[in-house]
Amino acid sequence: MRPAAALRPAAPSLSGADLGLYGTTVLVWGTSWIALKAQLGGVAPEVSLAWRFLLAAALMLAWVAWRGERMRYAAADHLRFALTGLFMFSGNFTLFYYGGATIPSGLLAVIFSLASVINLVLGALLLRQPIEGRVALGGCLGAAGIGLLFWPEIARAGAAPGVLAGLGLCAAGTLCFCLGNVVSTGIQRRGVPILAANAWGMVYGAGLLVAASFVRGHAFIVEPTWRYLGSLVYLATFASVIAFACYLTLLRRIGAARAGYATVLFPIVALGVSTAVEGYHWTPLAVLGAAAALAGNGLVLSRR
DSSP states (O other): OOGGGGGSOSSSSOOHHHHHHHHHHHHHHHHHHHHHHHHOSSSOHHHHHHHHHHHHHHHHHHHHHHHTOOOOOOHHHHHHHHHHHHIIIIIHHHHHHHHTTTSOHHHHHHHHHTHHHHHHHHHHHHSOOOOOHHHHHHHHHHHHHHHHHTHHHHHHHTTOTTHHHHHHHHHHHHHHHHHHHHHHHHHHHTTOOHHHHHHHHHHHHHHHHHHHHHHTTOOOOOOOSHHHHHHHHHIIIIIIIIHHHHHHHHHHHHOHHHHTTHHHHHHHHHHHHHHHHHOOOOOHHHHHHHHHHHHHHHHHHSOO
């Protein structure tokens, strides 16, 4: 048996557990955009993210202690934990916070949806995972569908000041997220339990965010409102602890290429919530884009 066999699905089709993990990840991260909006305001992005991952790290450490899992690892493992904290739990979020300030949310969603394709390429280059044509086609179809879904918003942005800079920051944030996927897969191949790896990654990520906040001279404050504090608890508990545990488990079970397609479905869930709460109106182009994204999802998750 090849060493990487344990990290690949035993069968081409997804099991019920896989679908449950996938659905939970999509639902939680798809609704987290509402909470993210509530974090924007008087608190610097690095500080808000530091509070989020300090709380998430504390919850993860308590979870690991309750399960009785070990937390002592070699220095080489801690280097990998630190890289996970940099790429997945601090760098990508910070870049998206600042990039999203100058570009429309629709364009941000399109860029992040490319994670499904970037995961595929990085997996082939760095992890020697074969590229499946069906998965590659599904990823491209999904990204194109998200582009159609948000095309009116993207077109209105035009050549507005700061758009190119924002695009660059969000592209870098997407690359950070995908590199974090690669590092996390390597950690799991070394036999480190997901919860312990997440806990250490969040500890390092929170530490990096605190250091960045000090360097930039940000004040460590919170907005004493139910809106800010409630969104902080939701993001730390559900969007960080639960969703990341589900997503990184998916990486082990079905691979980064297929798990990464969840990034294509987040915007559709967010628009579904907006339809119910804010009265979002679906145009024919938006319906076509959603259909294309869902068709791509079918290709990625279907049997060979």
